[in-house]
Amino acid sequence: xxxxxxxxxxxxxxxxxxxxxxxxxxxxxxxxxxxxxxxxxxxxxxxxxxxxxxxxxxxxxxxxxxxxxxxxxxxxxxxxxxxxxxxxxxxxxxxxxxxxxxxxxxxxxxxxxxxxxxxxxxxxxxxxxxxxxxxxxxxxxxxxxxxxxxxxxxxxxxxxxxxxxxxxxxxxxxxxxxxxxxxxxxxxxxxxxxxxxxxxxxxxxxxxxxxxxxxxxxxxxxxxxxxxxxxxxxxxxxxxxxxxxxxxxxxxxxxx
Numbered sequence: 001x002x003x004x005x006x007x008x009x010x011x012x013x014x015x016x017x018x019x020x021x022x023x024x025x026x027x028x029x030x031x032x033x034x035x036x037x038x039x040x041x042x043x044x045x046x047x048x049x050x051x052x053x054x055x056x057x058x059x060x061x062x063x064x065x066x067x068x069x070x071x072x073x074x075x076x077x078x079x080x081x082x083x084x085x086x087x088x089x090x091x092x093x094x095x096x097x098x099x100x101x102x103x104x105x106x107x108x109x110x111x112x113x114x115x116x117x118x119x120x121x122x123x124x125x126x127x128x129x130x131x132x133x134x135x136x137x138x139x140x141x142x143x144x145x146x147x148x149x150x151x152x153x154x155x156x157x158x159x160x161x162x163x164x165x166x167x168x169x170x171x172x173x174x175x176x177x178x179x180x181x182x183x184x185x186x187x188x189x190x191x192x193x194x195x196x197x198x199x200x201x202x203x204x205x206x207x208x209x210x211x212x213x214x215x216x217x218x219x220x221x222x223x224x225x226x227x228x229x230x231x232x233x234x235x236x237x238x239x240x241x242x243x244x245x246x247x248x249x250x251x252x253x254x255x256x
Contacts, residue, residue: 003043006032017041055158058167059083059150061143067122075157080150084123084138086157088114094156101152105180106145106173143172148181155188163193170200182206201246208245210234215254229254 004013009028012021013036026035037048059080068081076086087095099112111128113135126135127145138146151166158164169181182203185194197216198204207213210231219225238248248254 001043004032004036013042015039015041016043050162053161054163054165055154055161056165056167057151057154059147059154061146061172064146064150065139065141067124076150076154080146080153082123083146083150083153084114084125086153087112087125088116088123090157098149098152098156101156101184102145102149105152105184106148106177108145109141109149112149144174144177147172148177151181155192158192161192163195165195165197167197168199169196170198170203175202178202179206201244201250203246204249205244205246210238210245213245213254 002014004024005011006013006024006026009024009026011024011032013024013032014020015022017039018041022036022039024032024035026032033044033048034052036042037045037052039045042048055075056078057076057080058078064080064083066081067084068077071077071082071085076082087098090098095112095114099109102109108129109127110130112125113128114123114125116123124138126137127141128135141149151169154166155164166185170178173181178200179202183206185196188194196203204213210229213229213231213234215227215229217225217227234245234248234253237243237253238245241248243251243253
């Protein structure tokens with residue numbers, strides 16, 4: 001039995017309780033499953049609730065520098081727009097764990113002071129950096145620091161998440177910090193499933209294990225295809241060539 005159909009945001013979903021099709025109208029980029037699952041009578045309600053606990057994050061420094069206190073989100077927003085508000089609402093212990101994780105990867109900040117400007121009903125934070133006499137306003141914090149701080153906040157404030165996706169961690173982040181970031185992810189993946197996209201050979205070198213790598217290709221007939229590849233074959237090629245996984249990728253060893 002077909003449960004829903006949507007094209008460009010328009011369509012319908014089947015309500016078992018009503019015994020009829022319910023019109024569906026939303027933005028073209030929205031997920032039809034999420035919209036239909038708002039009604040408990042939707043046959044795939046449990047599946048939708050499970051997927052709703054997934055989190056995908058691609059913090060954008062331009063948006064991170066601004067105040068978006070009106071963003072409606074459970075926890076940190078996908079783009080990190082409510083980072084200051086999220087940090088403000090955390091207990092001291094959780095906020096300190098986020099700072100320690102961020103410092104372990106990029107070496108700063110020393111401290112963060114989230115604030116609420118009550119007269120303007122907006123949130124922001126001040127950052128303390130070594131060697132600076134004055135604290136840095138959120139607007140002036142570097143792109144890499146903002147992005148890493150947001151990613152660490154996402155990892156530490158998503159206790160219900162069953163899966164967390166991270167989009168291209170190499171963006172805005174100093175290359176020297178990537179290996180520490182990947183190492184940190186390796187320490188937390190026992191508690192949560194992680195999916196990460198990347199174009200960076202440095203990230204692949206830090207991963208090291210071809211078993212965890214999937215290659216995304218565009219196929220004219222099948223569209224987007226995700227392939228596991230021959231992990232054992234890649235491992236033998238690395239041993240024979242002396243290449244790291246990133247170097248192997250650059251030589252088009254994956255056929256990319």
